[in-house]
Amino acid sequence: MSWSQQQSQNNGAIEQIVIVGADVLGWCAAVALARGLQGQNVSITVVESSHKKSNGNGNHGVHDNQGIIHASAHLFDFHQLLGIQDKQLLAKGQAKLCSGSQFFNFSQQHNQYVVGCEKAQPSFCSIELHHVLQWLGIEDPTPYSLSGLATEKTLLALPTANSDEVTAGFSPRVNLDAATYQRFMQGAAIHLGVMHQQAAIQQIDYHVDSGFIQQLTLTNGETLQVDLLVNNSHDEALFRPINQQRQFKDCRSLLAFDRKITTVSTTQNQAKPYQQFHATEHGVCELNFMPSLHSATLHYAAEHTSDKQAQQQLAALLDHAQIDNAQGFDVTHVNAGYNTNCLHKNCFAIGDNAGYLGTSPFSQLILLQRSISKLLELFPGKACLATNSAELNRRINQDYQQALHYSLLMLNFSEQPIQYYWQAQIEQLPEALQQKIRLFRSSGRVSSELNPLVSRDLWITMLKYKVRDNRGYEPVLDALDKQKGLQFLQQLKQRIAQCLSHYRPYQ
């Protein structure tokens, strides 16, 4: 009965936390920990990661903090937790709301579509809108999506907090200027008493028996005691002794891309309220548009596409999108997958060290923020008790798994015979995702889970566009009056038109 054989260990309160890697993720982690541990006798130090470039095994290179970070609405939850005022960030243009994503060439039948950011949409006789559309044989959901239309028309869609289902029914995502956001977080961290060592690590001492990280020696000669280390380092070799003991869930068979090529361009062009994804024979390209800063990344597989071809492809897309002034191209090697034990011994892996799942609305930033919240929920003592860590890792894994599934649905899944090598038909997807698609296809339904990364509304919004051959709807609708249903839609359209007429242009 192992539950009753727990040995008491020295599990005193953690007093020394060191975060390695002073980039945007490192500073976010610092703020979250400093906030979450307020009132505790704990010192938090951020140290630089060494600046060695990845040798091809790691997932590093151009980092988020040189471009644009696109984040899902989870960011606002996180800010709220930290007491950060979003208004400040938004007012200064350091953050720009995004109300949708445009997809190009992902489907032969629907070669362009916009997916808004709905949460609760208006319902008809308590039946969800997408069922009603299906019932009335309306194939394109876009005219009924306020956020989608606002996106298409390049308007600034602001959700309201009032009870009007139409204007309250969406939750915008956000584009952040990574460099500014990092400065902002760094400022907040310093304000909360986090220390910054502008030196890299020279030596790591491990505890002989436990293998815990005990002490760091820095290039400036200082030493730091460590109770908990947050590993956001870009140097894969640095913590190899511990990293080698982690279990890695390899996702390369699902996400074929092992390279990304990125460029940013300082431009006179204006910001746009959407993110763009282009499907190409070489892979998936993602474009983000901030005021005077645009970024473009192509995700591709070395086996199919040379770096040169990738660069040409990206250049062609930039050309097409009339973005000039690209500031050089940067190729990064990536490995799709995630660690199933982010907290191992006293070392907590975040960012690329925790995992990499290609592109999705759940950027590294969002995954990090959720992971830190979970860490605080199950905050360890000095002993980092094994079962507690196991439970924490299990919860973090659920997020990674969902992020993976959502990305696969959004980008890789194709209903039609596949056009590009990186696309996947339903049989090639993980079983749980297959079941989601089958259920939606069968009757437009989506099940709900407890505190998921991907909410039910997010799934519905994406499934509506990705699973167009759905056959069913809520059967009870057949007992209702179709005329009334059509009227309801007519009224909805009018209300949406009204809202749109009040929105200002995005600039």
Add this chain to the structure above:
Amino acid sequence: MQSANIENIVIVGGGTAGWMVAAAMANRLPQKFCRITLIESDAIGTVGVGESTIPHIRQFNETLGIDEKTFVEKTHATVKLGIKFNDWAAIGDSYFHPFGEHGEITQGIDFHQYWLKARAMGENHDLEEYSLAAMAAFAGKFPLSTQNKPTVFADYTYSYHIDATAYAAFLSEYAQQRGVKRIEGKVVTVEQHANDFIKSVTLESGECISGDLFIDCSGFRGLLIDKTLKTPFLDWSHWLPTDSAVAVPCERTGALKPYTQATARVSGWQWQIPLQHRIGNGHVFTSHFLDDQQAIDILMNSLPGKALADPRILRFKAGRRQYSWQKNCVAIGLSSGFLEPLESTSIYLIQLGVSKLLELFPDKSCHQAEVDEYNRSISQQYELIRNFIILHFHVSQRNDSPFWEHCRNMPIPDELQHLLTLFAESGRTDIGQFGVWPAVCVGQGIIPKHHDARLDAMSNQQLAQFMANHRQKIQQMLSTFPDADDYIKEAIARGAA
């Protein structure tokens, strides 16, 4: 387009399950959408037990538009704030499993972590002294949830003890008023289509009732899901070894205790459930370790009042159908599975079964995607509850009988093992689980080895003050609550006015 809509639903069985399903469906499905028929046999009757519920039943009533007054009056209900477990950890011990957590979560740290630290510091107040529900229960009071809402203990909630037969009768009336057709008679044969879908059932009278969707609420018989469709049963009796019960009502004596009592016995346990007009009693036991007469004697010798009927023996086996939904047949109630009645979860599982079915309501072809999703979510709930119940039996220091030896030494599911270790090590729980784990784990004698290390930042004095404040707040609130008996009387009067 979808295939044809369901036009005829046939519910076989008119126990609590059958009528809950009928009422929920009649409430949700318009009459012009489909016809609902329920068949029940007076000759066979119902299982006739099942009086303790959990708070979800309030939501069920609310959805159906049934107000508290009507419900309390019709079902002779009393309020329930939790379960008091006697003699489980060891003979002479007791603890309370309340609805709702203890204390308040403060600075993101669960309250029981503070309690653990205080305990390590030498304080000897029980965890339940910090549960509003437990303290009100012991005082025979009812924490009013409308005025006077105890916001500091916000997630406090409550449930009822009910006369389940009366509840079924009430729902029967409700359902029939909304178009459900009731047929009295015994189903003798079941006819199937070539694809094994159920086509119709034929009664002793010769009447044949056909349908597109069949709900098997025939109780332990499992007339459709088992006898007809031969759906495998997953036997969990190696984890939940009780297989029999003897039940008897008795006169009510004394003021209302607003909680269920579950007292561990030599080879099982005994329930006591107070209603307005009587107390329900039962002794759940393992026939392998105890014969019927011994079981009856134990029960009859410990009744709190005069017996109102002869004791009745019931048999069961713990486990569930591998698939609650097969073809065009959905099993809800005892036909879909049975867990120990220890945490009063059966009616909740019925409620879950019907609400999931309505959420995934099929058309005539019953697509596999809906069926799979239904079965997945039902089995998940069964397993959560199963693990929580096993915990009560497994974590005990009792060694006074072969039954308890068996329970303590039996292997348990891996998931439960993990959760128990997690709690034993650091007092951590998973909010996705069923039940209030700290109450039961601590109550059964698992005192975590470590409290949340972050509390080291709090001085002993600060903590002592913090704990004292909590106790004081509860005492203050208690003085403003009515007696549980009065609350029920007022609830009935309130509606009548």
